[in-house]
Amino acid sequence: MLSENDPILESVRQVEVVSDITMILEACGTATGMGFVAVARVTEDRWMTCASHDQVNFGLTPGDELDVASTICCEVRAGRNIITIPDVENSNIYRDHPTPRRYGFQSYISVPIIRSDDSIWGTLCALDPAPREIDAEAEQLFTIFARLIARELDRQDEITMGRQEISAGRASLQTERDTARLREEFIAIVGHDLRNPIAAVTSGLRMLEKPNRSPEHRAMLVLEMQRALTRASQIITNLMDFARGRLGAGIEVNAPAPINLAPIFRDVIGEIEQVASQPVHSSIDLPRALVADPQRLGQLLSNLLGNAVAHGDPNQPIIVDISERDDELVASVTNQGTPIPPDVQASLFQPFSRNENKQKSLRGLGLGLYIASQIALAHRGQIDVSSSEEAGTTFTLRMPANPA
Known part of the structure; x- marks a missing residue:
């Protein structure tokens, strides 16, 4: 049982007050199909759940800890890089790794949460008992959310410290408003526009499973699912470009010849x-x-x-x-x-x-x-x-x- 004076518990409180943290985790789960998504505070010697979305009964809630050495997040922290495992059994690196066997997952993604002082605060991670495809758009989605979480943690620290000059305080307030607006817009779209085509594909697959469907009806269902997937792809591409632009990267143009x-x-x-x-x-x-x-x-x-x-x-x-x-x-x-x-x-x-x-x-x-x-x-x-x-x-x- 952790003591209420344990300093790492402050991390749980900070994440709890991040606006729409539940929606962020749900959006990550929707984008990857993974059943467990979490924000974890990761230090050299500790790993603690700060927020979680659990649809596979993985069993970790805010305040729960794992042995940091038994996690792949410690490797993410050490290397400062994203780690993705679509299918453990087909991974040359992680097929015999002890962590998937210990926790019973077949797919995994973890992105470092890097603060403005370049320190690694923790990770945004997800896993599932079944293999899951992890495409570039999903990696970008996790990366953007990790940046948003880091910005919110920075903002909280700035408010707590109260060391800004008046002009710096105004700039910080504007940054806070911009970040809040980006977060709200981002979540609203993922929660509505992206789920609609996913729901259409899910419904189509269920109808295709029924044996009494005619070839013509099956062809129509496949076309509808193709339309839904095309729409989802456009949404993700535009959303990533917009978020990159808001985070300072802008629209990249590559025209060498x-x-x-x-x-x-x-x-x-x-x-x-x-x-x-x-x-x-x-x-x-x-x-x-x-x-x-x-x-x-x-x-x-x-x-x-x-x-x-x-x-x-x-x-x-x-x-x-x-x-x-x-x-x-x-x-x-x-x-x-x-x-x-x-x-x-x-x-x-x-x-x-x-x-x-x-x-x-x-x-x-x-x-x-x-x-x-x-x-x-x-x-x-x-x-x-x-x-x-x-x-x-x-x-x-x-x-x-x-x-x-």
Whole structure:
């Protein structure tokens, strides 16, 4: 039994007052499918649970301790790196490791929580008795949440110490507000937008298990699940880019050499065509290679097309026109449907902008157009919008065409 005077118990109190810590843990569990997620205080000689989300009866609650030498978190602390194990049995490093055998897990992820003074405070970790896929987006999600937790701990220490000058205090307050807003926005999206496609896939898999489904019905279910997974992928990609930008990394552009962009755009259009209810008519005329980031411009087009699919008339085609004109790369995406009011157009490229006039099923994440606009800016370009009953809604990218 720990003494109430035990100094490490203060760590439990600090984490308990982190806003939405329960939602953070649930979001991590949703992203990885792992049943136990925890924030752990890890020192050289101690490992203590500060907060946990337990759906597999792992049995650790705040204040519970493990022998730190028996955990992989001690290795994370020593190496200051993320450790991921999708499948213990297929891992050359951890197949015979004593920790998975001792605690009975087959998948694991742990990310260090690094304070502003560069010290390792602890870890954000998760495990499950079954193997689980851990992709790059899940690692980024854990990393961002670990940074948010570290910022909150820093903020608490600053308030307790009370050593800031008035100007520094104001800056700290602004940082606190920005962090709180980011956390609230981040959690709200993960808790709603990301869970919807996951629920759709889960429901589809359950229906596929029923033996009386016709081949046509099964094909329809598979298509719906593909649409849901495409939506989830777009949400995660945009969310990671937004969070990186808010944490100071910004939109990265990698354009080392000229590249033929036409195949990139055709691939993106093909992917959207597989999941869109509308037909997509495209015209691409790019006669020469251009210096640009192909992955980012593909993401930009995917976001514009995803927006057109979500908000366009399902019975009218989406028109894509991409060409080089007057030393500019010009790419437009047009859909038919209810025009966007001028007052709404003014805020379309702001993060978390949603058209409240749309029915709930069509309200998007509110990051796709923002990320697209930031990618355009990173290429010294911009995206404009026009919308009318007669011509439909058109988003147009214009950026310098940097030839080979």
